Each structure stands twice: as structure tokens, then as C-alpha cells.
Amino acid sequence: MRRQLLSTARRAFWGLLLLVIILGGIYSGLFTPTEAAAVAAVYSAFVALFVYKDMRLRDCPKVLVESGRLSIMLMFIIANAMLFAHVLTTEQIPQQITTFVMDAGLSPIGFLLMVNVVLLVAGSFMEPSAIVLILAPIFFPIAMKLGIDPIHLGIVMVVNMEIGLVHPPVGLNLFVTSAVTGLSLGQTIRAALPWLMILLAFLILVTYVPFISLALPNWLGMN
Known part of the structure; x- marks a missing residue:
């Protein structure tokens, strides 16, 4: 052993x-x-x-081509997400949503729960970079109004997006793992479920115990 x-x-x-x-x-x-x-x-x-x-060295050209294709796809997504973010800012939609949420009396706990639900759904079919560019401008001003630390919000978003990468049915890492291991997608999802449950439990801790997210920044004097 x-x-x-x-x-x-x-x-x-x-x-x-x-x-x-x-x-x-x-x-x-x-x-x-x-x-x-x-x-x-x-x-x-x-x-x-x-x-x-x-x-092998002879595999490098193929790997570079595949990387280029993936980069082009991601850049296209990011470009459209930035355009969407520009429209949001121009039309002051985040400010309007912030006003609506504050008038509705949503508590920080309720807001973070809403953030988790939205990000888990979005993360199962969208790239993390696109999620950040589209949703961060909406969530950030609301979090500031509710007194939620921006580092805490950022960690919550990152954990949600990591879970989205292994979240059925279309988590990107599920397809990568399936291709690497040779298992079917169904077998990969079944194998990932126990770890997904652990990640969801960790998400609850990170969301409602801010100390976990803020301990290191506070220790380094960054917050």
C-alpha cells in the first residue's frame, strides 16, 4: 500500500x-x-x-491546430458576450435589475441562492468565460448593494462554473473525460455523480460561509 x-x-x-x-x-x-x-x-x-x-513531437501540429480551433470558438463566444455586455451597460439594464431586486427586498442569502441556481443552469451549456462576461455585470452591482464582498461573489461564481463543467447533460469536462477514458457518456456521468454531490456540498459551504473565501485574501492583506 x-x-x-x-x-x-x-x-x-x-x-x-x-x-x-x-x-x-x-x-x-x-x-x-x-x-x-x-x-x-x-x-x-x-x-x-x-x-x-x-x-509525441509529431503530434504537436495536430494539437496546435485543435487548440487554434478551440481558441477561435472561444474568441467568437467572448466577442458576442462582450457585445451583449456593452448593450447591457448602454441600456443600464444592470442598474434596473439592481433597483428591482432591492425594491423586492431580496436578502443576501436569497440573492446568493438565486446566483447559484442561475449559474448552475448556465454552466451546463455555456463556457465559463461567456458566463462571466454576461452575468458578472448583472450580479456585481446587486451584490454591492446587499453588502456581499466582491471576492466572495467571485469565488461563488468560479465554484459554480467548475461544477457546470461536470454537470450533466452537456458539461464540457464530461465529453473530455469520455474521450480520454473511452467510456460512454452515460458511464462517465454515472462515475462523476458522487464527485458532483461533493462539489455541490462544497458550493453550499462556500456560499454561506464567507470565511472560506475570504480567509486567504484577509491573511494576505488583499481585502
């Missing part, structure tokens, strides 16, 4: 090191989140080619 644990830890080391590089680089000020994405891509390519060796 101990030998298996050590073997698994050794194989997982290079993958886990990616988290250290990204978070360490961002919080140390070594690079920005955008630059962190580039560093992560280069590091992941190096590990895949020369450490795990699950990708």
Missing part, C-alpha cells in the same frame, strides 16, 4: 507542480494571470513530451 502510494505520488508530482507554478507565480508577482496561462501551456507541453511521454 505504501509503495503504491509513493508510486502514485511520484507520477502525480509533475502535474501537481503546475498548480504551484501558476499560483506561486501569480501571488509572488512574477507574472500576471494571462502570462500564467502561457507558462502553464509551455510547462504542460514539456511534461507531456519529455516526462510522461503521452504525446
